[in-house]
Amino acid sequence: MILYDTRRSGNAWKVRLLAGFLGLPLRRRTLSIDRGDLRDPGFLQKFPFGQVPALELEDGRLLAESAASLQFLARDTPWWPTNPFAQAQALAWMSFEQERHMPPLAQLRLRLALHRDADPGEPRILSWSAQARHALALLERQLAGAGPSGWLITADHPSIADLALYPYTRFAPMGGISLDAYPATNAWVDRIRQWPGYQPLFPGQPDMDFATSEAELPA
Template sequence: MLKLYDTLRSGNAWKVRLLASLLGIPLERQTLSIDRGDLKQPEFLRIAPMGHVPVLQLPDGNHLAESLAILHYLAQGSDWWPQDTLAQAQVLSWMSFEQDRHMKPLAQLRLHLALHGHGNPDSEPFVGHAAAARAALQVLDSQLERQGARGWVATLAKPSIADVALYPYTRMAPMGGIGLQPYPAIRAWLERIESLPGYQSLFPGQPERNLSTAELA
């Protein structure tokens, strides 16, 4: 069985667990703690030289790091990775956008304003993060509007791993003070993803906790 090393609220690890659930791939999950220093321990760094999650342990004992690489690995041979070369390139284009322009500001806002609970949203760098986050969400909303009511981010007929990559930090944007009301195409897209068979929330079986910071068992 595949084994996933993650942390409780990692958006990047959520991408992997979401895709695996949508594909019906079972994962053994080992949840680590940043606060305990688990990600700095020698035993973790031996399998994860980059020092962060997610890390996927393969059946042959090899380890694969970085969420986008893991999504690509899991999607091979499935409808989540298109066969057409141009469509593949379009998927990679939107995954690059997610890492470069979308995830960074949204993750920083969520981390500091919600999870750590410190920082003034009306001061820098948070004002800049908020502006960048809204700009990225507008790009995504415009793309989804172009794709039509039944389209997906990079492909029309079926969702791809670009949708999975962009989903978690978009869904959690309100945690960092970025409301989704101005983005109707995004809100409709989130509903489509959440209606897919196999959808898994950040806290499995508890979708109401997607935006929660409460420490519950």
């Protein structure tokens, strides 16, 4: 199975995390946005959405979008709940992540840490920060209600909803938002990092999640 990704993609990281937790062999084809790989005709012929992550299965079938990939890989495993209502809850939180959680956190990370092309006092940055803090407050309330060893929607085992929310929550400090203000969320992040099979954003360098310069990154 081949995963098409980019080095810093939080959405692609979700798929790598689940594959690691499940012990699934995964070959990476890491593309470059700057080089224009996502606009390459060969890539677009396979994946018209023009985005990563994208999966190429062993039988040649192609699958785009992180949520679809997570649900497909998690079927018949503890990462996908068996209870229909819990399944619906997982989908609700994954929708929340894509619509209200990831967008402001991703923009803050991009503008303040990676591109560094914005001032923290700009109206758009302040707006994204307010949206991100609201999303994190909702996540914090849910996790606090689950208790110190609970997960987002399940009691004893994390689900793909946890994985969907993890990367951009982990990146929040890059956008100027400390997770110290969200203790249940901070503890949840640590629990995911300690789960057997955890895959760092940059392989072999678990402390490089917040790297902002290409010079810092492994080859």
